[in-house]
Amino acid sequence: MVQLAVTNLTFSYAEEAPPIFADLNFAPADGTFNLLTGPSGSGKSTLLKLLAGLYPQYGGVIQSGEVTVDGTAIAALPPYQRAQHVAVLFQNPSRQFAMRTVIDQLQFALANLQLAPAEIDRRITAVLSALNLTAFTNRALQSLSGGEQQRVALASVLALGSDLILLDEPFANVDAKGRTQLLADLKNLQETQHKTIILADHDLSGYAGLVDHVYHVDHATHTLTTPPLTDLPQDTPATPVIGQSLTSGPLAWADLGLGVDTRQLIRNAHFQIPAGQLGLLSGDNGAGKSTLFSALTQQHPFTGSITYGAQPVKQFKLRQWAMRVAEVYQNSPDQFIRIHLQEELDLSAQHSLHPDYWTPERIKAAVDQLNLTGLEEHVNYALSGGQQKKLQVLSMLIMGQPVLLLDEPFAGLDAQSLHAVLTLLQQTVQDLQISALVVSHQRQGVVPFMAYELHLADEQLTLIAGEEGTHDQQ
Known part of the structure; x- marks a missing residue:
C-alpha cells in the first residue's frame, strides 16, 4: 500500500x-x-x-x-x-x-x-x-x-x-x-x-x-x-443507426476476402461506399475492421476485387491511389508530417484537392469550431490526445480525397468536441460529396450522424442499416 x-x-x-x-x-x-x-x-x-x-x-x-x-x-x-x-x-x-x-x-x-x-x-x-x-x-x-x-x-x-x-x-x-x-x-x-x-x-x-x-x-x-x-449517467441501450437510401460512390469491392496469418477475417464481401454520406463500420475488437481499411488503401493483400470508378485497384499506382483513397489512422501522431499545428494545416492546404472550398477563411473558421484557436504554434506531439484527433481529422478533410476512411477518429474526445468534429465532418462530406466510412466503438453522440451501418462479425460484412441498391443521387 x-x-x-x-x-x-x-x-x-x-x-x-x-x-x-x-x-x-x-x-x-x-x-x-x-x-x-x-x-x-x-x-x-x-x-x-x-x-x-x-x-x-x-x-x-x-x-x-x-x-x-x-x-x-x-x-x-x-x-x-x-x-x-x-x-x-x-x-x-x-x-x-x-x-x-x-x-x-x-x-x-x-x-x-x-x-x-x-x-x-x-x-x-x-x-x-x-x-x-x-x-x-x-x-x-x-x-x-x-x-x-x-x-x-x-x-x-x-x-x-x-x-x-x-x-x-x-x-x-x-x-x-x-x-x-x-x-x-x-x-x-x-x-x-x-x-x-x-x-x-x-x-x-x-x-x-x-x-x-x-x-x-x-x-x-x-x-x-x-x-x-x-x-454519473446510468447505462442506456445502444442507439441503432436509422438507415437512409444510399447514393452511389466510386469505391466498391466484390467477393472480397481478407485474413491475417492463418485467421480468415472476411469472406465474399460486396459493397459500394456511398458518396456524400457518413457510414459506420462496427464490430468487435479483432474482427478485421482496420485490416479492411488496410486492404482498401493497398497496404494489405486481399482476394476478390476492389475497384475505383469500375477500374481495378491494381491499375493504379500507389501515388495515384493515395490521391483517391485516404485514411485517418488510429494513432494521430503517425499522421503528422510537420512539427506545429499551423504548419500541418498549411501543408494540407498546399496539397488540397479543393482549394476553392478550403479557403484560409474556412480553415480559420474550422480551427475555431474545433476549439484549436490559440494552439497554432504548439507542437503537434505535445497536444492532448483529443486535440491531436481534431487536428488530424481537419488536416485530412482539407486534403479532400474522394474517399475517406476514418479509424477511431473520436477517441479521447469529450462530448462537445465530438459534436464539433462530427458536424464539421458531415458538412464537408456533403459539400464535397466524399465517400466516408468511420470505424468507431463509441455510439453515443455518433449514431445520429450516420446514414448507414456495416457490421463485421463471423467473417461476414453485413449492411444492417441503410437501403442499398437505390443509389439515389444527392
Whole structure:
C-alpha cells in the first residue's frame, strides 16, 4: 500500500507559460477507484504524468509544491523503484511496446523490475489468465487490433504489481464488451488486491456504481473539483443507426476476402461506399475492421476485387491511389508530417484537392469550431490526445480525397468536441460529396450522424442499416 499526495502544486509547460495547475492539492484515498474527467486539453493526461513522475523529468516546470509517494518525492525515485509503486497506461498502447510478441513484451517489462525468472513466469501466467489473453501469448503485437493492443498494454501494467494504477483513456479503442470486462477486472483488482486506481476518461458511461470518487479538471481555476457520484449517467441501450437510401460512390469491392496469418477475417464481401454520406463500420475488437481499411488503401493483400470508378485497384499506382483513397489512422501522431499545428494545416492546404472550398477563411473558421484557436504554434506531439484527433481529422478533410476512411477518429474526445468534429465532418462530406466510412466503438453522440451501418462479425460484412441498391443521387 502506498499513499500518493499532491501538495500545493503549481505546474506549467514553460517558465513563462500560464499554469496548467495552480496550488493543487490531491490525495486519493488508498485502495479507492477514482475517475478523472474534463474536456479535451484540460490537463487530465498532464496530471497523470505528474503523478507518475514523468513530469517535470520529460517536460514542463514545477513552479511550487510536489508529488510524493509515502512522503518521498516521486521524481527522486529511480525508474525501477517508481514502477513498483506506480504503473501508468497511456492513451496510445503501441507507444508502450518495445518487443515483438505479447510474451516478449511482458517478460521485458518484468525483467526491468529485476525479478527472478520463476516470479516473472508466475506473474505472466496469472495476468494473461485474468484478462483472458492466454491465446494471445505468442501473437505479434503489430498483428493485433487497437483494442487488443490496449488489453495487452493493460496486462503489462497489471503484471508490474504496482499498488497505484494510472490509466489514461484506456478504453478509447476497445469495443463495448471489452470495456465492460476491463472495468470489471479493474474493480476486482481494487477490491481484492486493494489497488488504488485513477482513470481518466471522457466517456462517463459504465462507471455508476463502480467508482468511489469523481474528480473534474477545472480548466478555468487550474484545480480539481469533486462532482457528486449521482452526476454519473446510468447505462442506456445502444442507439441503432436509422438507415437512409444510399447514393452511389466510386469505391466498391466484390467477393472480397481478407485474413491475417492463418485467421480468415472476411469472406465474399460486396459493397459500394456511398458518396456524400457518413457510414459506420462496427464490430468487435479483432474482427478485421482496420485490416479492411488496410486492404482498401493497398497496404494489405486481399482476394476478390476492389475497384475505383469500375477500374481495378491494381491499375493504379500507389501515388495515384493515395490521391483517391485516404485514411485517418488510429494513432494521430503517425499522421503528422510537420512539427506545429499551423504548419500541418498549411501543408494540407498546399496539397488540397479543393482549394476553392478550403479557403484560409474556412480553415480559420474550422480551427475555431474545433476549439484549436490559440494552439497554432504548439507542437503537434505535445497536444492532448483529443486535440491531436481534431487536428488530424481537419488536416485530412482539407486534403479532400474522394474517399475517406476514418479509424477511431473520436477517441479521447469529450462530448462537445465530438459534436464539433462530427458536424464539421458531415458538412464537408456533403459539400464535397466524399465517400466516408468511420470505424468507431463509441455510439453515443455518433449514431445520429450516420446514414448507414456495416457490421463485421463471423467473417461476414453485413449492411444492417441503410437501403442499398437505390443509389439515389444527392
